[in-house]
Amino acid sequence: MKKYRKQPYDVANIRRLLEPGPVVLVSSAWQGRTNIMTMGWHMMIGFTPALFGCYIDESNHSYDMVVSSGECVINLPTADLLEQVIGIGNCSGANTDKFSLFGLTALPGEEVAAPLIAECYASFECRLADAKPNPNHPLFVWEVVRAHVATTPRLPKTLHYRGDGEFMVSGREIATLERYPNQRR
Amino acid sequence: MKKYRKQPYDVANIRRLLEPGPVVLVSSAWQGRTNIMTMGWHMMIGFTPALFGCYIDESNHSYDMVVSSGECVINLPTADLLEQVIGIGNCSGANTDKFSLFGLTALPGEEVAAPLIAECYASFECRLADAKPNPNHPLFVWEVVRAHVATTPRLPKTLHYRGDGEFMVSGREIATLERYPNQRR
Structure with a gap:
């Protein structure tokens, strides 16, 4: 698997990658163990600070890890990682070392203990801003x-x-700023 | 513009259209007026009941309309509605009748007073389940x-x-259930 060489990126612009709605891989670390989950239920919530909302059901092994650590990394896989995305979404970190099983490379973060996935196109280091912002939903x-x-x-x-x-x-890209230069952000 | 002929659809399956992260058009009605807004910040939250989460900034004219009425319709436009999607997202319902300006057809809903948009591929009638569940975010x-x-x-x-x-x-579709028949939903 290809490892993407990455550059630092303005967090205020992460919506350019996340707003289109891709499946992401959530990596976490707690008490010496790591985990990864596949996630499709998420959305942008703010630019500055850069806020990202998501749904993580309590039945996921990652739930306790991200609640306990208050951290995670949101990694953006490309289409060539299809098998890993499916595999990670269909086994549990309770009895599986997913980095090892799926041949993925854990890289250290700069701000959080949760690992980055080297084979993903982008990695976003996250700190919990609000756990259970609504008591009725995780x-x-x-x-x-x-x-x-x-x-x-x-x-x-x-x-x-x-x-x-x-x-x-994801398919073709359409740039419209030239035709409609006064668009809201 | 083409009007799509629609069929009733199981609300437990709406994620098949919304989870990939498309831009949607939110239509609303309040005190005899209608409005439409373009929205990209949303996510699925549940299957049964079918729950859909979104961010609507208070600066939008639609904000008061959906809070006051407790209803909206989430409409799914196709790529041929690009100009309408951009136009609707860059003017305000405070001084614009968007159905009229953009040549869209309002159809009555069955459960809510907010209108469906006939030119959209799908329309989802919504009732507010939780307004402003978190005081920090709309x-x-x-x-x-x-x-x-x-x-x-x-x-x-x-x-x-x-x-x-x-x-x-949106680009090509990949069906994987045959290769991985035991996938989680």
Whole structure:
């Protein structure tokens, strides 16, 4: 698997990668163990600070790890990681070392103890801003405190889950700023 | 503009259209007026009941309308509605009748007073389940109470916003259930 060479990236711009709705890999660390989960239920919540919201069901092994550590890394896999994305989403960190099983490389973060995944196009280091912002739903609000993004290709081919084992792969890009120069951000 | 012929659709399956992260058009009605806003910050939160979360900033004219009425319709536009999506996102319902200005057709809902947009591929009638669950963020949790989805094409070409006037258009589909039959939902 290819490891992407990454550059520091302005956290205020991470929506350029996350807002289109790709499947992400959430990595975490707690008490000497790491884990990874596949996640499709997330959204942007703010630019500055860079806030990212997501749903992590309590049945996931990662739930306790991110609640206990108050940290995670949101990693953006490209379409060539399809098998890893499916595999990671269908086994449990309770009895599996997912980095080892799926041949992924854990890299140290700068701000958090949770590991970055070297084979992903981008990695966003997150600190918990709000755990369970709504008592009725296992929702999390994260502040992205550091972003690492590959410089090539300019934009990644990402996987977007539809359920029932079906994925949409990101397609063509349309730039409209020239035609509509006064667009809101 | 084409009007999609729609069929009733199981609300427990709406993630098949929303989870990939498309831009949606939120329609609302309050005190005899209607409005539409373009929205990219949203996510799935539950299957049964079908829950949908989103961020609607208080600066939007739609904010007061959806809070006051406790209802909205989430409409899914296809890529051929690019100009309408941009136009709707860059003017205000405070001084614009967006249905009229953008040539869109308002259809009555079955469960809510907010109108459906006939030119969209799908329309999801929503009732507010939790308004402002977190005082720090204008997050909404909606229950989708009725879904209307076109039957052809099988899956729509949707727009996914990247910011800075750039849109990703949904690309190819990969079905993996045959290869990995025991996937989680």
